Amino acid sequence: MGYGKVHTVCLTGSHAELLTVETSVTPCVSSQEKSRFQLSGLPDSAVAQSQTRIRSAIANSGFHLPDQIISVNFAPASVPTRGTAVDLPLAVSILSASGLVPAERLQKSFFFGELGLDGSVRPVSGVLPALLRASEAGLSTAVVPAENASEASLADGLELVSPGSLRQLVDWLRGRAEIPPPEPPGPSSPEALPDMADIRGQDFARRAVELAAAGRHNVFFVGPPGSGKTMLAERLPSILPPLSDQESLEVTCVHSLHPSSGTARDGLIRFAPFQAPHHSSTMQSLVGGGHTDIGPGALSLAHRGVLFLDEAPEWKREVLESIRQPVESGEVILHRAGAVMRYPSRVLLVLAANPCPCAALRPADCTCSATARRRYMNRLSKPLLDRVDLQLDVQPPKPSSILTDLVDVEDSAVVAERVLRARRAAKERWGSMGEPWTCNGEVPGNRLRATNLRLPGSTTRQLDHLLRKGRLSTRGYDRVLRLAWTIADLGGHDSPRPADVHEACEFRLGLKGATS
Structure with a gap:
């Protein structure tokens, strides 16, 4: 009979909970008794299916587990255990209980990663917030996938080990091999953002953008196509102040939690993010959620930055209404069976709309009745617009401001x-x-x-x-x-x-x- 214990972290929204994976291995008492793999706690379907990945990964890494009963407990048992990131700690705890790796190397270590059937250690989302929680708990060594190493190096106070395979990790735990430390990511540099100097002949709109950036006030632009609504919104990030260290950590953690973001792997995000989802986006993609992978939406990915919703009346009303409370409170709260997930959402909201459904370039060309125009704008509820500080008509600039280079216009650096x-x-x-x-x-x-x-x-x-x-x-x-x-x-x-x-x-x- 053997026993193994390994530390990991379970993520519920942006909250990280320290978790202990305990494994007990007992031999089958008779030839009639079959080996089995039993889990206790609150594992989801991805965790329940991990036994297939783990058995194959262990076997393809050159290790043999005799017929035995493997009992696994996730403690605290009241914490829901989600995702494939528990593959690696679960496999290591089984190997420890079987006597294949020394238990003393695991006491102050933290493990986080998915396993492939071939024994490879695969990247997962949420590495940065998981490591920050492990560091707070006093653990000293973090074992994460090699592809997550750059992101993991953003967390201070931990020795970082990034194996590419389970076999490489076991050799390191046995003291037979070294895993070279990852190179820390270089400082992130801002992308070439669109500049305020491109906006000419629209002093009133430029003033609105400057006020929005200075006080973090929400904005609503109404104007015909080509009047510069999108241009104004896209230049807002270029005049927002760089993020503080704490804000950078917050924003990078949110992007780390998003399965397809990948931004966090490039280093700390130091500049205000910009999100511009299409008006056909679902409520889950905007505010967060989903059926199996409950992650942050565009609203949280724009945390400390700009969320731009173009063609606002074309959005489904219930989708737009879903952002009212998070924009006001600065936090998305998602309730699911057995768990409550929270994501930050302190954004500068920018809405844009055409004045009518036909979107005529000139008022004289509009074919919409007064009722149709009113009905179109009424798709945006009064409670939503009540949360918007700056509401203005944006008219196309005069041709003279476009055709001449003699007009002096302040660039983003000055503003x-x-x-x-x-x-x-x-x-x-x-x-x-x-x-x-x-x-x-x-x-x-x-x-x-x-x-x-x-x-x-x-x-x-x-x-x-x-x-x-x-x-x-x-x-x-x-x-x-x-x-x-x-x-x-x-x-x-x-x-x-x-x-x-x-x-x-x-x-x-x-x-x-x-x-x-």
Whole structure:
């Protein structure tokens, strides 16, 4: 009779739980008794099928397991065990219980990886968050697939071992061979992002993009085809500040959890991500989920960056409505039988739409009735738009601004410097008050209306009038205040002035709506 114990991690959403794989091996007591493989705990179907992969991998690695009863327990037994990443720790625990690898080499080690039938160690998703949890638990050695080694090297405090096969790993555990350490990934460099200098003749829209970046305010562009809605959205990441170390780790962990992302293998993500899913995307692909592989969606992959939903009225209404709560709270919460999965979703949301179904280039060419236009825009619910701070019409630029090179236009580097100064001003203000927020777009409305921050009536007169007339909801009122603080930060003011509040009202409702 033998016993083996190995440490691994089980991932439930972005939460990583330390797991112990215990294996007991007992011989069959009679010739009539058959060998069997029994699992206890809460394994899913992928884990239940692991015995086929493990038996074949062990045999093809040159090891022989006699007829015996293999009993495996995943502890804590109350934690659901998912995915193929438990293949490697399960195989090592069986080999340890069979006396084929020394138990002392396993005490402070962590194992994470899938096995092929030929004994190869195959890559898996979620390596970075798993290793961060192992490091927190005090483990000293991490054994992960060779193809995940670059990503694994982003976690500090662990000796990294990255075998290409089970046989190579066993030789290392026995002290008969060395596995060369992986080369650490080089610093990630930003992609060649589209530049703000490409946007000409649209000062109002450029101002909206700058405000969105400075305070992390959501934006809604409405305009005919070719007016530059997509161009504006695509240039937003180029003026967002680089991610802090903590933010980089958060974003990279989310991308590590996505089965097909692969971005995390290239090193820490230091720059704001950009996600632009097609309007035919499903709810699962947008907010996360799925039947077998429950991973983050585009909403979480855009965490700390920009989520761009073009042709917004063409999206299914229930899909768009599914992002309302996560955009507000900054977190996606998925409930499944026996588990609750959480993914971060603190995004800058950009919506874009044509003004009508026919999408005519000129208003004179539009064939839609007033009812059809109204019905088209009503596909976007009022509660969703109530969470959007900047709402503006985008008109095509004048031909003169396109055909001449004489117009001086600020590039992304100049705008990004102003955005960074405004972000620093906001962070210093909230930090000096002992608050955790770094952007004005994160501040709760009741805090902005608190006694020590309440603006004088002479400053908010127009805003108060809009609230009393029902032109703004309470949430809309608070969002105008947030936007006014961002305008003040960009202007270098200590607090919003009447002109700042007026401009915020313009962007929230448009000049006509703000003054009527």
